[in-house]
Amino acid sequence: MFSAKNVTRAFVAGSIATTALLLLAGPASAHVSVQPQGEAAKGGYATINFKVPNERDDSSTTKVEVNFPTDHPLASVMPQPVPGWKIVVTKSKLAKPLEMHGNTITEAVSKVTWTADGGKIGPGQFQQFPLSVGQLPEDADQLVFKALQTYDNKDVVRWIEEPKEGAPEPESPAPVLKLTAATGDEHGAAADEATAETASKDDAKTETASAESSDGTARVLGIVGIVVGVVGVAFGVLAGRRRTAA
Known part of the structure; x- marks a missing residue:
């Protein structure tokens, strides 16, 4: 028979194990992600949101940098204003020009930076940063965006590890936008x-x-x-x- 002392010990051990699992799972589930608002179809345009949660209990997020893929550059990137945040869109020269709607594109967006200007992402909060992007590639199934999250205590979390199919999720996964087959x-x-x-x-x-x-x-x-x-x-x-x- 189990004594009261044994039951108490088992309960304490189980609580410690559960807490440890929650602490380990917490950061992994609180990473920066990209979500389509509607359908992100190949060859089309889409509105996407970068969802940035604050994973710290003692500091706030004050800066978010999202780097765009260079293997599939996007010529059109338009940010939606976010109250309390200053937005800077950085463009770079393309090694190979793009042809879009009869025009030759020689540069594309390489990075978008949101810096707190009266706003912040406090502990237990998240913020979405919307972008209108296009033209999405037709020869890719996903786009990987490497992101940097800066806190007001100067800590920087680099969400830059590309997830691999069939492999465990990396510790600091980069946001990945899945592309679907165009319906028309x-x-x-x-x-x-x-x-x-x-x-x-x-x-x-x-x-x-x-x-x-x-x-x-x-x-x-x-x-x-x-x-x-x-x-x-x-x-x-x-x-x-x-x-x-x-």
Whole structure:
């Protein structure tokens, strides 16, 4: 039989083990990540969010740097303003120019930096930093963004280790954006939408013009009928007078 002392010892040991597991799992689950807002389709454009949690109990995050992949450069990167944060977009020359929408792109965004300007990410909090990016590559299944997280005590956490398929998650994993197969031509869909809208407007204009034309024709015919009627009445009066005189 178990004595009260043995039960107490087992409970204490279990509590210590559970606490140790939670402490070990905590930092791994609180890493910087990138999340698509909607679908991040190959060859298209997407709005993505870098989610930055604060994993410290005694300091706040005051700076976040996200480095963009050089093997699949993105020509268009537009940050959404974040209250309390200053945003700097850094561009670099491309070793190989990109062709996009008939234009030659010679530089692309290499880094985006958010620096606290009245804001911060305090203990137990997180912040999202949205970006509109494109054109996403068609020959890749994912994009790896290496991130640096700076605290107000000058500590820097480097989220730069690329996760490997089938391997355990690294201690400081880099944010990874998964790319999905395109369901259709993103730009083509937008073009079709614009074309449909233009056609609708043209049809409305045509209907309006036809209605105006029909209304104008009716008015002309009405005026002609009135004139003919007046002429007929005048002719009848004159004929009556002639008969009376005779």
